[in-house]
Amino acid sequence: MTRPVPALPSPGVTASGSGARLLAGWYATGRPDALVDHLRRHGPLPAQPSLVEAVEAAGLTGRGGAAFPAGRKLRSVAARARRAVVVVNAMESEPASRKDAVLLAVAPHLVLDGAVLAAGAVDADVVHVCVSRARPAQFRRLAAALGERRRARLDPVRLRLHALPHAYVSSESTSLVRWLDGGPARPRGTPPRSHEHGVGRRPTLVHNAETLAHVALIARHGPAWFRGAGTCEEPGTVLVTVSGAVAAPGVLESAPGVPVALLLDRAGGAARAPQAVLLGGFAGGWLPASALDTPFTRRDLAPWGASPGAGVLVVLPEGACGLAETARMLAYLAAQSARQCGPCRLGLPAVAGDFAALAAGRADPELPARLHRRTALLPDRGACRHPDGAARLAASALRTFADDAGRHLAGFPCAGARRPATTAVPPAVPPETWR
Missing domain, CATH: 1.20.1440.230 (NADH-ubiquinone oxidoreductase 51kDa subunit, iron-sulphur binding domain)
Incomplete structure (x- = not known):
C-alpha cells in the first residue's frame, strides 16, 4: 500500500495531523477506516438538497490536475435535465503521483460518499468507480468497501467497480467514457463533451477521487468550513505526493499557499541539496532551487511556468542531469x-x-x-x-x-x-x- 508521510504505522512528520481533513482518520488512528470507523467519525450521508450551490460557494476545484471548478461541472451535468451517470476517476496514471491510492486505501468511504452525493445532485442512477488494472490490491480493497456498503444498504444508487487498462492517457475523462461504452481507453475528440453525451450518451459527471472526497466533507461541514484552509483563490486542502531526493517520500495533506520548501520539510527535508523540483508530474514544470520559497498555488507558480497540477513534487538533487x-x-x-x-x-x-x-x-x-x-x-x-x-x-x-x-x-x-x-x-x- 502506498503510504502517507512518512510510512505506516506511524503518522509521522505532521505529528498530530494538524490541519488534516481527508487524512484525519489516518492521523487519529494510524489505520485505514472501515465503514464502522467512517460512520463513527463522519456520520451517515447528509441530506444536502443544495449540494451544487454549496460546492460552488466553497470554491472547490478539481484535484486531478486541471483545477476546473467542481461546482460548475456539477451544474453543467445537472442542467441537462436527464438521468445522468457519475464516474469516479481513480486511475492515477501520473507516474509520480500516489495521492489517490493513499486516499482510497485509508478513507475509501469518504470518496464513495462524495460520489453518491454527487449522483443525487445530478440525478444519476449509477456510479462507475474506475481504477487501474495495474493495482489489483487496490481493486480488492475497494470491492470489500463496496461490499460493506451494500450489506449496510447505505446507498440509493448502484456503485460499480471497474479495472481499466493502465496507460498514461487512460485516465483522461473521455478515455474513461469510451472504455465504459465498450471501446479502448483512449481519449476521444470533443465535442460532444462528457457532460452532454457521456456514458451511454447520457450526461456524465467525471470527477477525480480526491475531489469527491472533498465534496463529501463540504456536504457535511459547509462552504465556510472548507474555506477555513488555503487561500481566498485556492481554498481547502490538497493531497501532495513528495518523492525524489527527500528523506521521507510519501503523501501529505496541506493547505495551498505554503512555500514549496515547507512541503519538502514535511517530507523529512531534502536528502541531498536540491537543484530543482518537478511540480505537477510528467506533464508539469521545473522549479529551480532558488525559487523554493514560492507558495504552492497556481497563481504564484505560474510565472515559473509551473503549477501544482495533481499535487506532485519530485526533488532533483545536485549532480543529477x-x-x-x-x-x-x-x-x-x-x-x-x-x-x-x-x-x-x-x-x-x-x-x-x-x-x-x-x-x-x-x-x-x-x-x-x-x-x-x-x-x-x-x-x-x-x-x-x-x-x-x-x-x-x-x-x-x-x-x-x-x-x-x-x-x-x-x-x-x-x-x-x-x-x-x-x-x-x-x-x-x-x-x-x-x-
Missing part, C-alpha cells in the same frame, strides 16, 4: 500517446528525440531552434491535452537548465547525464492493449 531526466520522461510520454492525431504520432516522438540528443551532448547547431519550434507547435493541436503537457515539460526544462543545455550543445554533457535516473520512469504500455 535535469536534461537527461526530462529526456526520459518525454520518451515515456511519446510512447504513451494514443497515436490518434499528428501531434501525438509525429510531434511527441520528434521532441523526445531532440531532447535525447540534447541530453547526450550531440553537437548540433540547429537543435535549439528546432526544439523550440517543435515544442511551440504542440499545444492546443491534439485530440486531447497529452501533447500540451509534454510541451510544457520540455519548455520548462529548457528554461530551468539553460546553462546545462549550452554546455551539452557544445559537446560537453554533464557527468549526471551518464548516471542512473533519479525520477522513476515506468515502462510504457502499448496502445493495442488499452482495452
Whole structure:
C-alpha cells in the first residue's frame, strides 16, 4: 500500500495531523477506516438538497490536475435535465503521483460518499468507480468497501467497480467514457463533451477521487468550513505526493499557499541539496532551487511556468542531469500517446528525440531552434491535452537548465547525464492493449 508521510504505522512528520481533513482518520488512528470507523467519525450521508450551490460557494476545484471548478461541472451535468451517470476517476496514471491510492486505501468511504452525493445532485442512477488494472490490491480493497456498503444498504444508487487498462492517457475523462461504452481507453475528440453525451450518451459527471472526497466533507461541514484552509483563490486542502531526493517520500495533506520548501520539510527535508523540483508530474514544470520559497498555488507558480497540477513534487538533487531526466520522461510520454492525431504520432516522438540528443551532448547547431519550434507547435493541436503537457515539460526544462543545455550543445554533457535516473520512469504500455 502506498503510504502517507512518512510510512505506516506511524503518522509521522505532521505529528498530530494538524490541519488534516481527508487524512484525519489516518492521523487519529494510524489505520485505514472501515465503514464502522467512517460512520463513527463522519456520520451517515447528509441530506444536502443544495449540494451544487454549496460546492460552488466553497470554491472547490478539481484535484486531478486541471483545477476546473467542481461546482460548475456539477451544474453543467445537472442542467441537462436527464438521468445522468457519475464516474469516479481513480486511475492515477501520473507516474509520480500516489495521492489517490493513499486516499482510497485509508478513507475509501469518504470518496464513495462524495460520489453518491454527487449522483443525487445530478440525478444519476449509477456510479462507475474506475481504477487501474495495474493495482489489483487496490481493486480488492475497494470491492470489500463496496461490499460493506451494500450489506449496510447505505446507498440509493448502484456503485460499480471497474479495472481499466493502465496507460498514461487512460485516465483522461473521455478515455474513461469510451472504455465504459465498450471501446479502448483512449481519449476521444470533443465535442460532444462528457457532460452532454457521456456514458451511454447520457450526461456524465467525471470527477477525480480526491475531489469527491472533498465534496463529501463540504456536504457535511459547509462552504465556510472548507474555506477555513488555503487561500481566498485556492481554498481547502490538497493531497501532495513528495518523492525524489527527500528523506521521507510519501503523501501529505496541506493547505495551498505554503512555500514549496515547507512541503519538502514535511517530507523529512531534502536528502541531498536540491537543484530543482518537478511540480505537477510528467506533464508539469521545473522549479529551480532558488525559487523554493514560492507558495504552492497556481497563481504564484505560474510565472515559473509551473503549477501544482495533481499535487506532485519530485526533488532533483545536485549532480543529477535535469536534461537527461526530462529526456526520459518525454520518451515515456511519446510512447504513451494514443497515436490518434499528428501531434501525438509525429510531434511527441520528434521532441523526445531532440531532447535525447540534447541530453547526450550531440553537437548540433540547429537543435535549439528546432526544439523550440517543435515544442511551440504542440499545444492546443491534439485530440486531447497529452501533447500540451509534454510541451510544457520540455519548455520548462529548457528554461530551468539553460546553462546545462549550452554546455551539452557544445559537446560537453554533464557527468549526471551518464548516471542512473533519479525520477522513476515506468515502462510504457502499448496502445493495442488499452482495452
